[in-house]
Amino acid sequence: MDKVIGRNLRDPQKWSRILKGILHIPVFSCAIFIFNNFFTLGLKTAEKIKQIFFNIFSKLKKSDLIAFILFFTVFFFIAYYKIIDSDFYYADDKARLIGDDKTSWISFGRYVSQFFSVFIHTSFPLVDVAPLTQFFSILIMSFSLMILILILDNKIKIAKSFPLTFLFISPFFSQCFSYRFDNIYMTLAVFFTLIPFLFKDDKISFIYLSIVFLVLSCMSYQAATSVYIMLVIFISLNKIKKNENIKEVIKFILSSVISFTIALLIYKLLFDCSSDPKYFVPATEENYFSTSISIQVIPQNIKNYVLIVANNVGGIWLKVFIICSAIIYYVFSIKNSKINKFIFAAVSIVFIATAFILSLGPYMILKKPLLAPRVFMGFNMFIALILYFCVENILCSNLSVKNKYIFSIPTHFVIYGCITFLYxxxxxxxxxxxxxxxxxxxxxxxxxxxxxxxxxxxxxxxxxxxxxxxxxxxxxxxxxxxxxxxxxxxxxxxxxxxxxxxxxxxxxxxxxxxxxxxxxxxxxxxxxxxxxxxxxxxxx
Structure with a gap:
């Protein structure tokens, strides 16, 4: 290598680690390519995925798609304008600005982040190109929202999508966006977890894509996997409310659990790397988190998580409007239920409570989890789905237009409250x-x-x-x-x-x-x- 570049290679250990880490992406891509093109199951699955994808988007007007993306790109830019304008170097940004490798994404097993960063920044060490990264992140948010509304409604509707913006403008997600270098990959990780649900009606396609995109999500930002869990629970609850075949609901849940487990095992066994503290841990924060797993720590982790969420979700008025929206959602979902009201009321409590607990995702089984606002992506999705189904249940009720508007006010104030917080x-x-x-x-x-x-x-x-x-x-x-x-x-x-x-x-x-x-x-x-x-x- 020294002969090729014409000088001695500085820090060969670092470059060896980076190259080996980046190679995980082409290796994983080759594995997918081989499965899709040389195995019978892979060929059939790939063909089925193409067909479903075409069926979904062929029914949509191109003008509607463009209008949706443009509208929410502007919306998210307005929401995050003041953070972009602050021109703040946040946490790890300071080390990356001076080319310090201690915060390398390779050390965290985030190979997608490291791989794409070279192309986005067109350099290594990375040159600061903000706010370009933040603009890319906003664009990914808009596409993610488009996929999410298609999953839940099968149609592109700007008005009905507003409650779902909480996923990206939550006070907790504001920390993700604060990073000049990292924000794009945190948003991309959420985007990856949503894609499989476009194919949820075909079990094989759903399982296959869940495994692939959950692994990619882990390679981008592991905390985003909790978004997948929230979607599974709320989609299942909505199917039960509509009195759909209970066996199909159970199959959907089981296929999701299997996919999630396989994906995390593949990532942990084949792609995860042992973190090297000397590269990324501040001297005063050595071992500030641990990836060691223990079942015994779950109660304490959940307790700590609940306390942080309860105290920090926003100002008092934001909390009040979130609680009001949750109550309205619960009441109207029972009212609109096509099964026994008492049974659904009990089932809803169980599902919602389970969703809240599991919104911490895999972090709940870590001995020393990182309970920072940026990892609460599952909670962001939890509230976003409650707000969305709150509005949907109100619209499906037999209330007058005036009363529908009145009952939906708390939901819209939640979104407005998030924007005021961001400013x-x-x-x-x-x-x-x-x-x-x-x-x-x-x-x-x-x-x-x-x-x-x-x-x-x-x-x-x-x-x-x-x-x-x-x-x-x-x-x-x-x-x-x-x-x-x-x-x-x-x-x-x-x-x-x-x-x-x-x-x-x-x-x-x-x-x-x-x-x-x-x-x-x-x-x-x-x-x-x-x-x-x-x-x-x-x-x-």
């Missing part, structure tokens, strides 16, 4: 960015008169920087902002690197036993240093 959160990102820049500027100015020729090293101790006071009202209204925002600078945080990189400074962990002399005291920090090694003791 509030986007403003918080802008304010916090300005405040962090201000704090770092103060530190650099204090260091300036003591810096000599050569590399400059800086570490932090003390307490994390407070949020700027401009955020106080927003944080009180939306507690989730405490989970979403970062305090910079912070003691021994690897996320300090991006700020220091702007000034050609090197961040280091405070590990020197030598007591450095105090150089300067200020309201915000104390500065210690000697021979271009500085320690900042943060005060506020």
């Amino acid at each position: 509030a959160y986007g403003n918080c990102l802008s304010h916090q960015k300005e405040y962090s820049d201000f704090r770092f500027q103060l530190i650099i100015n204090d260091m300036n008169e003591y810096i000599k020729e050569g590399d400059v090293y800086i570490s932090f101790k003390g307490k994390s920087t407070d949020y700027c006071q401009a955020l106080d009202v927003a944080v009180k209204q939306y507690p989730i902002i405490n989970l979403l925002l970062e305090n910079q600078p912070s003691p021994n945080s690897s996320w300090n690197d991006e700020y220091l990189y702007k000034f050609n400074l090197v961040s280091e962990q405070e590990n020197s036993k030598e007591k450095l002399p105090l150089l300067k005291e200020s309201y915000y920090h104390d500065l210690y240093g000697k021979d271009n090694h500085f320690v900042v003791n943060l005060k506020k």
